[in-house]
Amino acid sequence: MKEPQPKNIAATVADVARLSGVSKATAARVLGGYGTVSDKARDAVMLAAQELDYRPNELARSMTTGRSGTIGVVVGDIENPFFGSAVRGISDAARASGFNVVLANSGEDVAAERAAIETLVAKRVDGLIVSPAQDSTIGHLEDIGHAGRPLVLLDRAIAALAVDSVTADDRQACEAVTRLLVERGHREIAYVTACDTPTHLYRDTRDILTASVRERIEGFLEVGAQAGIADMPRWVRLGANTPDATRRLTIDLLREATPPSAIIASDSLIALEIFKVARELGIEMPEALSLVTFHDAAWTAVTTPPVTVVRQPVYEMGAAAAKMLIERLSGEPCAPRHLVLPTLLVERSSVAVRENQSAGPRIRSL
Amino acid sequence: MKEPQPKNIAATVADVARLSGVSKATAARVLGGYGTVSDKARDAVMLAAQELDYRPNELARSMTTGRSGTIGVVVGDIENPFFGSAVRGISDAARASGFNVVLANSGEDVAAERAAIETLVAKRVDGLIVSPAQDSTIGHLEDIGHAGRPLVLLDRAIAALAVDSVTADDRQACEAVTRLLVERGHREIAYVTACDTPTHLYRDTRDILTASVRERIEGFLEVGAQAGIADMPRWVRLGANTPDATRRLTIDLLREATPPSAIIASDSLIALEIFKVARELGIEMPEALSLVTFHDAAWTAVTTPPVTVVRQPVYEMGAAAAKMLIERLSGEPCAPRHLVLPTLLVERSSVAVRENQSAGPRIRSL
């Protein structure tokens, strides 16, 4: 026979042991690569394994060893290129250490997030990487620790949770962005984000349940206040959770009595929608509207004008999170570490200098 | 005690049975939701389970049932928004049926693909969805069947493999694109793709190992030939596997003695790079260079000019693949099905009418 005889039923160590004439224990030692075995026995077992087309059952292995060689990842939306890059980073780093990745989408919904975590823990992943949708409800995140699995928070830290985290310096980044706009003479600057509150209206930074967004808004507000801009909070716009919602929100925003002369978008999906709306409404960019966005998505370099962005090391964040998790898996316990990666403000051409600094909208102020 | 007493060691059915004073079998019936149990026993077990904070071990469950409730997905590159959408579709459809998704990246490398499939099979996923990097080496794909797991091919069918597949009608789509360009007067039309051959040079469609790409090129060549364009194969450019490679390749292409007046990009990553190069080189679009790309990536609508694209129902393809797989998992065996989803040619503004139809490049022909 030329081919290794494809059995219809999967062969087990016991089958291999039987065929090779050794005990199950010895066959297992060879196949599992542990313990000490004589060359003679090894050869016999390997031959039989080949003959039977033996393939190990990782499930059974995981059950006794207690480790599955798998890490669970829960992100908001894998379609968002931000998470696409992050997952790629996680996946590459995981594979480099021999781990697999189980992916779950939360759709930024806490209930879905909880369900995903529950099944991942039940499936005995060795550890989890989560981008939590909110930092107000953390019971399901604490449960991960109770189940004895390490957790690394990605992109969004939660102060109340004593676990590892990998984030970008959102606050500092948003301060820099806001400062840039202020320096260019902008005083009506809107911040548009997907983050949601019960009322869809911004009142207080404490209403913002996504850590990274909250920090950005804090930076935004502070720099605005320093620049003496009155009523800065009114420029924070929530609820850009879908392209459609973003679209409506942006149209409303731009049609207000006092429209903003600049917008900061909280992610590239939002920026894209703003870009579309501005074009539809015939608003010249950057002359009539400046735009800066978080996330240096590939397309931002190619529009007219190319858009100024906050470049986060997204791939690296993912990779770092995976490495951190795997390290904790094999190392001795230590205090939670919080890795904050620097961002880079990449200036392109979507921010204009605003000549007239009076408060009103452009046309009226003439 | 207010809280459900978080035990340091995970509780098992045996523990719950002991505490509730019933047999392990009965506790398992309640906890596993099968068989018949009296209300009294059920209550007792549930109470004990709550008390001990019992969480089922899916691993153990999978081992006896033989099904893991997990489907394995192997894609080329999760960072590519094409796969991002597809994975989202898979993930949503899977979750709707109670399945989880294990994701693996192949990086379009057959060896990595093989390794990924091997571990996924070892982990006893119930079935797999794969976008095979090549259709010439299929041993590892056949092995999936030998292991008794169903396989669904995504985006790239393989004739030699009798398994389900979900694809877009690539050939028809590329014919339509090429026809559009020909009708607009283009005769120097390049096709740029990531697909690779040993020599990096196109010779024969048989050299193209990615099914979807081959079909597109076949359509491209045929329409070109019908239009009487000589030496059409010379316009096929391979090796756009990375942004950098695409960049160099495109620069070379546009600097040739007879540069193309139109380029068809095989995916949105390539199109983006071409866009950048054209801009750098000061080539006006669409006047001096027309561009069409496969994949209606979000950004294509927002550039200047917005780019004409082949819209594939990517999310739907992913969802369909998952549904097909899950169906096969629960249904009786039947012949392989090949679902071919229609595409839509979305005309935007990146294709110009070419006035002068002579063969030489624009400037020379004046």
Next chain:
DNA sequence: TTTCCAAATGAGACCGGTCTCTTGATGCCT
């Protein structure tokens, strides 16, 4: 009250590995 059938329960094998413990064989030292 007796009979019969179905529901409820318990005992224990089983899935496919790992791992401990024990025994047997071999080699080295004094």
Next chain:
DNA sequence: AGGCATCAAGAGACCGGTCTCATTTGGAAA
């Protein structure tokens, strides 16, 4: 030659569930 350490190999428990099969229980029919 006897004693001891080391290596190889086997027997069998174990992980945490499911599931078969036998037995007990309870209510309805006779």
